[in-house]
Amino acid sequence: MVEEFHGYAAFDKKSVLKYYSYTPKPLGDEDIEVEITHCGICGSDLHTMRSDWRPTLYPAILGHEIVGNVLEIGSKVVDFKIGNRVGIGCQVYSCGNCDECNSGYEQLCAKKVFTYNDMWKDAEGVPTEYQAQGGYADKIRAHSSFVFHIPTEISSAEACPLLCAGLSTFAPLKRHNVGPKSKVGIAGIGGLGHLAIQWAAKMKAEVTAISHSSQKRDEAIKLGATHFLDILDPNDVEKFTHSQDIILSTSCSSNTDWSKYMNFIKNHGTLILIGLPEAPLQIPVFAFMRFVKVEGSLTGGRQDIKDMLTFAAKHNVRPWIQIVPMKDVNEGIKSVLNGEARYRVVLEN
CATH class of the missing domain: 3.90.180.10 (Medium-chain alcohol dehydrogenases, catalytic domain)
Incomplete structure (x- = not known):
C-alpha cells in the first residue's frame, strides 16, 4: 500500500x-x-x-x-x-x-x-x-x-515562529557576541524585527528600533527597544548618525535607501542582512571607506537552534x-x- x-x-x-x-x-x-x-x-x-x-x-x-x-x-x-x-x-x-x-x-x-x-x-x-x-x-x-x-x-503555537524568524534573528546576534556594551539597531518592526528587538534587549544591548513610521514606536518600546529611530525624521537621522555597532536589517523592500542605513553604523560596524530584497542592493562605494562591513545571514545551525530555544525559555522571548x-x-x-x-x-x- x-x-x-x-x-x-x-x-x-x-x-x-x-x-x-x-x-x-x-x-x-x-x-x-x-x-x-x-x-x-x-x-x-x-x-x-x-x-x-x-x-x-x-x-x-x-x-x-x-x-x-x-x-x-x-x-x-x-x-x-x-x-x-x-x-x-x-x-x-x-x-x-x-x-x-x-x-x-x-x-x-x-x-x-x-x-x-x-x-x-x-x-x-x-x-x-x-x-x-x-x-x-x-x-x-x-x-x-x-x-x-x-x-x-x-507553547506549541509560540514555538513555531522561533524555528525560523527566531533563529534567523538570534543566530547573527549570537555570532557577533552581542552583550551589555553593544549598540544594536533593528531595521523593520515586523515578524522578524519584533523578535530581534527582544533578543537584543534580553542580551542587555542598547537597542534602537528603526522604522519608516513612528506608528510602531510604542510597540517597539514594549518589546524592549531603548530608542526609536524614524528614518523619515531629519532630526532622528542626524541624532543617530554613526551610532550603531550593528544594524540587523529585516527589510525585504527593494526601495530601501541602504546609504542611510550605512550612515547609522559606527566606523568598523556591520550591516547584517536577514531580509532578502528581490532587487540588487545599491550601496555607494564610499559607505565602505569607514571599514563598515555588510554580511548576510542564512537561518542558523543545529547548535544555534538549541541555544535559541534555551534562551527563549529562560528569558521569556x-x-x-x-x-x-x-x-x-x-x-x-x-x-x-x-x-x-x-x-x-x-x-x-
Missing part, C-alpha cells in the same frame, strides 16, 4: 493553495516522522509560493516553522521517543561530516535538504525522486539531527501570534500578504 501524506500546496505562482496528497520519502533508520499540530506562516513561504527567488518545484507544500508530536522513529534514533513534542525548522538534512557541518554551519552543507522546495538526496548528494514537502500538512519526515525538543515553558485553523490557510496567507498580521500567523491542525 502506497503511503500518503496530505497538505495544502501551491500549484503555480498565482493560485490559492489546494489540498494535495503526496508520497513521502521512506522512513530511514535515522529519520523521525512527526504528526504536525502547528505550523507558522513565514515570509519565505510567500516568496516561494510566487517563485520570487528561484523557480519553485510545484506542487509545493510550504511551511518550515513546524511543531508536532513524534509519530514514528527509525531504528537508530536514540534521543527521541514516540509522543515527544518536537520542532522542525528550515532544514531536514545535512551530511554531518563536511567542513560546514563540523563548524556549525549545516545550512551551508552541499548535501543539505531544505524543508520544502527541495529534493531529498542520496548518500552521494544526488537528488532522489522524493520531493521535500513542508508543514502546511498533517505529517512530515526529517532526519533526527534536525528535529528538536521544545522546552516545556514554550515569545513571538506575538495569531492562530488560524490549518484548513483556513489561504485566509492566513492573505492576512500576511496584506500586512495585517501582528506579527506572525500560526496554523493549527
Whole structure:
C-alpha cells in the first residue's frame, strides 16, 4: 500500500493553495516522522509560493516553522521517543561530516535538504525522486539531527515562529557576541524585527528600533527597544548618525535607501542582512571607506537552534501570534500578504 501524506500546496505562482496528497520519502533508520499540530506562516513561504527567488518545484507544500508530536522513529534514533513534542525548522538534512557541518554551519552543507522546495538526496548528494514537502500538512519526515525538543515553558503555537524568524534573528546576534556594551539597531518592526528587538534587549544591548513610521514606536518600546529611530525624521537621522555597532536589517523592500542605513553604523560596524530584497542592493562605494562591513545571514545551525530555544525559555522571548485553523490557510496567507498580521500567523491542525 502506497503511503500518503496530505497538505495544502501551491500549484503555480498565482493560485490559492489546494489540498494535495503526496508520497513521502521512506522512513530511514535515522529519520523521525512527526504528526504536525502547528505550523507558522513565514515570509519565505510567500516568496516561494510566487517563485520570487528561484523557480519553485510545484506542487509545493510550504511551511518550515513546524511543531508536532513524534509519530514514528527509525531504528537508530536514540534521543527521541514516540509522543515527544518536537520542532522542525528550515532544514531536514545535512551530511554531518563536511567542513560546514563540523563548524556549525549545516545550512551551508552541499548535501543539505531544505524543508520544502527541495529534493531529498542520496548518500552521494544526488537528488532522489522524493520531493521535500513542508508543514502546511498533517505529517512530515526529517532526519533526527534536525528535529528538536521544545522546552516545556514554550507553547506549541509560540514555538513555531522561533524555528525560523527566531533563529534567523538570534543566530547573527549570537555570532557577533552581542552583550551589555553593544549598540544594536533593528531595521523593520515586523515578524522578524519584533523578535530581534527582544533578543537584543534580553542580551542587555542598547537597542534602537528603526522604522519608516513612528506608528510602531510604542510597540517597539514594549518589546524592549531603548530608542526609536524614524528614518523619515531629519532630526532622528542626524541624532543617530554613526551610532550603531550593528544594524540587523529585516527589510525585504527593494526601495530601501541602504546609504542611510550605512550612515547609522559606527566606523568598523556591520550591516547584517536577514531580509532578502528581490532587487540588487545599491550601496555607494564610499559607505565602505569607514571599514563598515555588510554580511548576510542564512537561518542558523543545529547548535544555534538549541541555544535559541534555551534562551527563549529562560528569558521569556515569545513571538506575538495569531492562530488560524490549518484548513483556513489561504485566509492566513492573505492576512500576511496584506500586512495585517501582528506579527506572525500560526496554523493549527
